[in-house]
Amino acid sequence: MNRDRSYYRKQRKRAIHRKEGILSRIGGEAYIFTWAHGATGRFAKGKIHCSCWMCRRKSYDDPQLRDKRMAMDAAEQLREIEWGL
Known part of the structure; x- marks a missing residue:
């Protein structure tokens, strides 16, 4: 499939814009x-992040939503007990 220059310009611009957006959300300008x-x-080539265990953040690294809710409920119960005394 032959593609013209405009296609490659658009893809390059898309990649640059995406990586700028990621960096601006992390740490700003x-x-x-x-x-x-x-x-x-x-930004047109290469990755902008480090994949080491200290830098990466994946969804499975966080506690599950049910565990977060259980912790919030436990904290709420402790607050109720403290206020009740």
């Missing part, structure tokens, strides 16, 4: 400037 050094084209 300072992160974007630190990673790009003023040239946002650096």
Whole structure:
């Protein structure tokens, strides 16, 4: 399948915009400037995150929702007991 230049420009722009959005949500404009050094084209290739165990955050790393609810309920019960005394 032959694609023209506009397709590749659009994909490159999409990747750059996505990675800028990720960095801005994490640390704001300072992160974007630190990673790009003023040239946002650096985001076109490569990854912008570290995959080590200290940097990554996955959904399965957090406690499950039911466990969070149980902890909130337990904390609420403790507060009720404290106020009841």
